[in-house]
Amino acid sequence: MTIEKEGKKKNFFSQNKFIFLSLLIFAFIAFYPLPYYITSPGDARVLDPIIRVEGGDKDEGVFMLTTVSVGTANIPQYIWAKLSDYREVIPAEEIRAEDETDEEYNQRQLQMMEDSQHAATVVAFQQAGKKVDIQYHGVYVTGIMSGMPAEKKLKVGDKIIAVDRNPVMETKKLLDVLAPKKAGDPVDLTILRGEKKMNVSLNIEQFPKKYIQDEGPKAGLGITSPVADVSIETDPKVKIDTSQIGGPSAGLMFTLEILDQLTEDDLTHGKKIAGTGTMDLHKNVGPIGGIQQKIVAADEAGAEIFFAPVEGNNYKDAVKAQKDIGSKMKIVPVKTLDDALKYLEKL
Template identity: 30%
Template sequence: MNRRIMTLVAAILPVLLLGVIGTVVTVPYVALGPGPTFNTLGEVGGKQVVDVQGTAVDPTTGHLNMTTVSVRDGLNLFEAFGFWVSGEHGLVPRAEVYPPGVPREEIDKSNQQDFKDSEGNAEVAALHFLNLPTVVLLRKVGDGPAKGILEPGDELVSINGAPVAAPKDVVTAVSSQPPGSQLTVVYRRGASEQTANIVLAARPDDPTKGYLGITPGEGARPPMQVTFNLADIGGPSAGLMFSLALVDKLSPGELDGGKFVAGTGTIDQDGKVGPIGGIQYKMIAARDVGAETFLVPAANCNEAKQRTPEGLRLVKVENLTGAVHALEDIEAGRETVGCD
């Protein structure tokens, strides 16, 4: 009897040990997979994802979904194996997503800033495409002479009497003056135009040049105001879909003809569409929510066509103009340029 018990224990012990190790020991990998998608023409939390105030907005239907990649960290052996065999997830070394020595908070903050920048680029690209006027707005006021005087959202009207028409005008006006110089800045906050005299400090990277501590950017001319209402999303890859939603809302008709289109891609203020990571997972996410067409940055086409989910049509885009024309072709039933 004792020998039988010992034999049973000897057989079960390795299984129990494997179970403990598999659930307790974590692996140096993260799992990437399909993340949530958001219809940029729709609502989230009772608010429009792309909210336009102060001007007429054209009614829209259908879907222009932005897509995301999920990242699952802290995996144990069993979880990692499960994701690996799922067919819809991939394992990558954790160091590729969370570089060693860089605090998680710093990485998250950088991703959030990338997302914020993509919103600004998306707005400007759409306004330029539609030939709508823009103004120079303060995106950020950091530690510097302007702190406590100027605020994010202020519209810059002139500096030392010279009109401000573009962000580069601000950079030129400030950097052309030595530290200690006084600048007269005319700005508009809400409906009120105000004037401030600000003494320049030395620029941190070049002490011979003046420094205000501000980050200027472009935006819609008041009273029009554009707000993007998505939180807890990082990275720059929503830019293209944000721009398309804004173009759709500010122009007559419907870009996609009410169809279900999803996509991804960074965008700069000139409307150029750039590549992103995790294209295969974003395509799966799009297919799973019902998308029929997926807009792919040209630089991602080779990867995308090798892993296209069944039933999803790929459309290659290089810039905002091309993306708009592609949607118009889809609406009219014409052929589009794929990733062949």
């Protein structure tokens, strides 16, 4: 009896050891992070509940923004993405700046979304001939290049308000002031870090070769994607609630929705219209990432028309995806807001 009990006891521990090791291996496979991100089709969100213009006009059709879902990859997700259509594996360095934390990346995306909302509001109000007052309060540091001067002296979230004691409140002004400077030139920045005002002295340095492109500056401080701190006063008032959606790619659709609510005309003509593309203050529509995944999201939401930027092969990629999934959705190329408005007028 004793020998039999001892055998059962050893067998019990042996089985438990196997289960424990299996659980460890499963946990490692399931949760071990890889240096990649997985992007997949997000959703197409109707903008009418997201954007509210005081006393705005209501229409039968809708404008929709489109999103791409982004998440860090583990081993099962990596394999699944490789075997799936319209799921893409992207190296982490192409999503986040070098040494950028997830928190800093998310903050940068949210600031870019806010900047997109401001540009869309200004353009829409100007297009409608309505009053809009713009005030600039400085330029946020949203990204820093590794190994460059800004890395040692600045932090993500710092707000630059002056360069060499001269006020700099807009992104363009900051870039214009720094552009003529050469490697070795000193730069004195006045910044706000929270409520604290500070002076920071740096020297312009040559960019590492991996950052240098054929066109553009060859030296700088290492500040990436600066975003202006802007406040806008409009009449009527506008409220935009995008929750945790980040990035600048909804600029065109924001502009169309605000303009649609500002005017009596039904820009949608009763149709479901999706799209993507950045919007600048000159009404130019800029390229974005993940357009094929946005085509899938828009088609699944029943969109009839999709506005796609011409730049960056966005339009060509959108048409390719539309044909690939057998969608009847009309893909419309746009370079400017006027292109979109002219198309809508013909509906």
